[in-house]
Amino acid sequence: MSTASDTASAAPIIIIGAGLAGLTAAQALQAVGQPILVLEARDRVGGRTLAVPALPTSPAADSLDLGATWGWAHHPHLMQLLAELDISPLTQYSAGATAYETPQGVHRLPHPSGSAGYLRLVGGAAVLCRKLAEQLPASCLQLNTRVTRLRHLPEGNAVEVQALHSNSLCTYRAAAVVVALPPRLVAHSIAFEPALPAAMRQIMLDVPTWMSHAMKSVAVYEQPFWRVQGWSGFAVSQHGPLVEIHDASPLYSGLGALFGFFAAPHPLRAAPAAERQAAVLNQLVHLFGPQAASPLAYHELDWAREPLTSAPGDENPPLEVPLQGPALLRQPQWDGALLWAGAETSASEWGRLDGAVESGRWAAQQLLRQPKLDVGN
Numbered sequence: 001m002s003t004a005s006d007t008a009s010a011a012p013i014i015i016i017g018a019g020l021a022g023l024t025a026a027q028a029l030q031a032v033g034q035p036i037l038v039l040e041a042r043d044r045v046g047g048r049t050l051a052v053p054a055l056p057t058s059p060a061a062d063s064l065d066l067g068a069t070w071g072w073a074h075h076p077h078l079m080q081l082l083a084e085l086d087i088s089p090l091t092q093y094s095a096g097a098t099a100y101e102t103p104q105g106v107h108r109l110p111h112p113s114g115s116a117g118y119l120r121l122v123g124g125a126a127v128l129c130r131k132l133a134e135q136l137p138a139s140c141l142q143l144n145t146r147v148t149r150l151r152h153l154p155e156g157n158a159v160e161v162q163a164l165h166s167n168s169l170c171t172y173r174a175a176a177v178v179v180a181l182p183p184r185l186v187a188h189s190i191a192f193e194p195a196l197p198a199a200m201r202q203i204m205l206d207v208p209t210w211m212s213h214a215m216k217s218v219a220v221y222e223q224p225f226w227r228v229q230g231w232s233g234f235a236v237s238q239h240g241p242l243v244e245i246h247d248a249s250p251l252y253s254g255l256g257a258l259f260g261f262f263a264a265p266h267p268l269r270a271a272p273a274a275e276r277q278a279a280v281l282n283q284l285v286h287l288f289g290p291q292a293a294s295p296l297a298y299h300e301l302d303w304a305r306e307p308l309t310s311a312p313g314d315e316n317p318p319l320e321v322p323l324q325g326p327a328l329l330r331q332p333q334w335d336g337a338l339l340w341a342g343a344e345t346s347a348s349e350w351g352r353l354d355g356a357v358e359s360g361r362w363a364a365q366q367l368l369r370q371p372k373l374d375v376g377n
Contacts, residue, residue: 012037014174016147019047021341022180023132024360041146045133048211051124054220062250065124066301075354085131089119093247096232099287113232151193152334178363180341182209188311203326210351212314215262215302219295224249224256226288241268264317322350339363
């Protein structure tokens with residue numbers, strides 16, 4: 001399979017990655033008539049947003065986040081996108097006491113939950129990417145396509161893209177490329193010809209991947225029984241295996257859900273799934289009582305074991321979380337034909353949904369300012 005064009009201006013802009021940043025860039029470019037092609041290695045859109053049905057028969061509105069989850073009212077780029085997509089966020093339940101678990105026991109802290117003001121989306125944050133993808137012509141999105149090499153073509157200042165599509169080698173020609181993947185993953189999985197500057201490659205290796213060290217588990221119950229007991233569902237633990245727990249209950253069905261983050265690292269992350277689930281439920285019983293012992297369903301996902309997200313070194317949490325991405329990742333390469341997007345590159349708020357949206361729109365704006373694209377002509 002091969003696609004080619006005689007000139008860069010006739011070729012599409014290729015966006016690598018159909019997560020929130022990549023699809024945001026695609027939306028902005030496609031809206032002004034710029035030909036685009038989004039290549040995604042997974043068999044789904046969404047990247048690090050992923051929601052699963054609460055129960056096998058649950059409607060989409062009851063889906064629960066196993067990936068990126070929250071936004072906040074002070075996130076302008078996310079709030080603008082929600083308005084454009086006609087999505088109303090819901091405020092995470094936070095009324096009631098906080099549970100604080102220490103080796104000495106569970107302490108009931110009557111002050112407001114530490115998750116007050118957190119915003120979630122009905123059906124999970126993955127609904128953002130689904131709605132963005134639905135706005136694109138079907139021919140603009142290709143799943144199961146893993147990019148392996150980018151080559152700068154001096155003639156016409158184009159980029160040759162090599163990829164594996166369902167294990168078949170494909171070659172594409174692009175007017176420009178937006179790499180909307182975690183920088184560390186790119187450094188380990190995509191070859192560049194000519195090679196990127198040494199400083200750029202080092203930055204790519206050094207930047208931690210948002211979500212990569214995280215492991216989430218979710219227990220689903222017939223109802224949010226902890227609320228009746230005066231708990232908010234928010235808990236912090238010095239004991240584990242979950243170090244932070246939140247009320248993730250769906251809005252409409254009446255089901256209850258508690259989700260938590262595993263400690264990173266934690267030996268249980270390498271244990272059999274049944275052993276890990278038993279440890280989580282034992283902890284929830286310790287925190288919220290015997291009703292926690294019998295969930296209707298249990299879900300979990302370790303992002304460090306997701307090879308299309310994480311690379312070597314990502315299993316460890318970052319020593320510090322930057323406020324913004326490195327300035328070098330905001331500098332186009334290859335005479336403007338190669339740009340970066342993704343939450344790790346954002347100048348707004350690093351690693352958040354808001355940062356992903358900002359970075360995708362920034363990349364699109366940079367490309368649309370380039371005369372060679374000649375949009376609309």
